[in-house]
Amino acid sequence: MSTLDSHYCYAFPAVRGIQAGRPFYIATCPLRIIPKIFSFDEREVPPELRAQRILNKARIPEMVRYLLENPKDYVFSALTASIAVDVEFDEHENSISLGTLRIPMDAQILINDGQHRRKAIEEAIEERPELGQDNIPVLFFVDEGLQRSQQMFADLNKYAVKPSPSLGTLYDHRDPSSWLARHLATSIEPFVGLTELEKSSISTLSNKLFTLSSIKQATRALLGKGTKEGFSDEEATLACDYWQTVYRNMPDWQMANKKEVSPAQLRQEYIHAHGVGLHALGILGRSLVSEHPDTWQQDLQKLKSIDWRKSNPEWLRRTMLHGKLSKSTTAIQLTCNALKQALTLPLTPEEKVLEDQVVQK
Numbered sequence: 001m002s003t004l005d006s007h008y009c010y011a012f013p014a015v016r017g018i019q020a021g022r023p024f025y026i027a028t029c030p031l032r033i034i035p036k037i038f039s040f041d042e043r044e045v046p047p048e049l050r051a052q053r054i055l056n057k058a059r060i061p062e063m064v065r066y067l068l069e070n071p072k073d074y075v076f077s078a079l080t081a082s083i084a085v086d087v088e089f090d091e092h093e094n095s096i097s098l099g100t101l102r103i104p105m106d107a108q109i110l111i112n113d114g115q116h117r118r119k120a121i122e123e124a125i126e127e128r129p130e131l132g133q134d135n136i137p138v139l140f141f142v143d144e145g146l147q148r149s150q151q152m153f154a155d156l157n158k159y160a161v162k163p164s165p166s167l168g169t170l171y172d173h174r175d176p177s178s179w180l181a182r183h184l185a186t187s188i189e190p191f192v193g194l195t196e197l198e199k200s201s202i203s204t205l206s207n208k209l210f211t212l213s214s215i216k217q218a219t220r221a222l223l224g225k226g227t228k229e230g231f232s233d234e235e236a237t238l239a240c241d242y243w244q245t246v247y248r249n250m251p252d253w254q255m256a257n258k259k260e261v262s263p264a265q266l267r268q269e270y271i272h273a274h275g276v277g278l279h280a281l282g283i284l285g286r287s288l289v290s291e292h293p294d295t296w297q298q299d300l301q302k303l304k305s306i307d308w309r310k311s312n313p314e315w316l317r318r319t320m321l322h323g324k325l326s327k328s329t330t331a332i333q334l335t336c337n338a339l340k341q342a343l344t345l346p347l348t349p350e351e352k353v354l355e356d357q358v359v360q361k
Contacts, residue, residue, distance in 0.1 A: 032132030
C-alpha cells in the first residue's frame with residue numbers, strides 16, 4: 001500500500017486517457033477486490049439521489065452460475081465507475097499514459113455500469129474463492145457530482161441494444177439448443193438457405209422464410225426441452241428427421257426452396273410461413289412422436305390436406321387477432337390443437353379447455 005494525503009490507498013496498474021476533456025483511467029482489478037471497493041448500498045436512497053437503478057436480484061443467480069460453470073472460459077466486460085474524490089496517478093518512466101492509479105480506501109465509488117456483474121462476482125467468489133485471483137478491467141472517472149454520475153448512467157444505457165434472439169442463438173456456443181438450431185438452419189431442409197440468421201423478424205421483401213430463433217423455439221417444443229437443457233444424439237437425429245419429413249409434406253415450402261414462389265408471398269398469405277406456424281408444428285411433433293412412435297412419418301402426410309391460408313376461418317379464430325397473426329402462447333397452442341385434430345391426435349385436458357373457449361366464441 002502507499003499513501004495519498006496520509007490515507008491508505010488501493011493501487012492498480014492503469015492507463016490514463018482523456019475523453020471530452022476529462023481524464024479517465026482503465027485499471028486492472030483482482031476480482032476479490034471488487035466487492036470491497038464497490039460496497040456503497042443505494043437501496044435506501046430515493047431514485048432522484050441515486051446514480052444507478054435498484055439491483056434486480058432475479059438476474060444474479062444466472063450470472064453466478066455462468067461464472068461457476070465456466071471458471072476457465074467466462075468473459076465479463078469492464079465495469080464503469082465514478083470516484084467521488086481526487087486520485088493520484090504515478091506515471092511510469094518514459095510514459096505519460098501508463099502508470100499506477102491510487103485510490104483512497106475510504107473513497108466513495110459508484111458503479112455507473114456493471115452493478116449486477118459486481119454482485120455476481122461477490123457471490124461467485126464466496127462459492128469458488130479461487131476466482132478472486134482473476135482480474136477484470138474497470139473504467140474509472142473522477143466524479144464531478146451526482147448530476148454527472150446520473151448523466152453518465154443515462155448515456156451509457158441510451159444506446160445499449162440487446163442482440164436479437166436469432167443473433168444470440170447464432171453466437172451462443174454453450175447452449176445445446178442453439179447448436180442444434182444452427183445445425184438445422186445450415187444443413188437440413190427446409191431451413192438451409194431459407195433462414196434469417198441475425199434478425200428475429202423478417203422484413204416484408206426478404207427472401208427468407210424462417211428465423212433462427214423460431215427454429216430454436218420450435219425444436220425445443222418438439223423435444224420438450226427447457227432453456228439451456230441438453231439433448232441426446234438420438235433426440236438431435238429425431239429433430240432432423242422430423243423437420244425433413246414435415247418439409248416433404250409442405251408443398252409451399254418446397255416451392256420456396258425451388259424459387260418457384262417467393263417467401264414474401266407465402267408470408268403474406270399463409271400461417272405456415274411464420275413463427276407461430278413453425279412453433280405449432282414443433283408442439284404437434286412432440287405429441288405425434290409420443291402417440292405414434294412407429295407411424296408418425298406416415299401420419300405427417302395429412303399436412304398436405306390442411307388449408308394454411310390466413311383467410312381460413314379456423315385460423316381466424318385461433319391464430320389471428322384483429323386481422324394480424326398473434327404470437328401469444330394461447331394462439332400457438334390453439335393452432336397446434338387444429339393440427340392435432342387434423343391428424344386425429346387426442347387433446348390433453350388443458351388443450352380441451354382452450355378448445356372449448358374457442359368453440360364457444
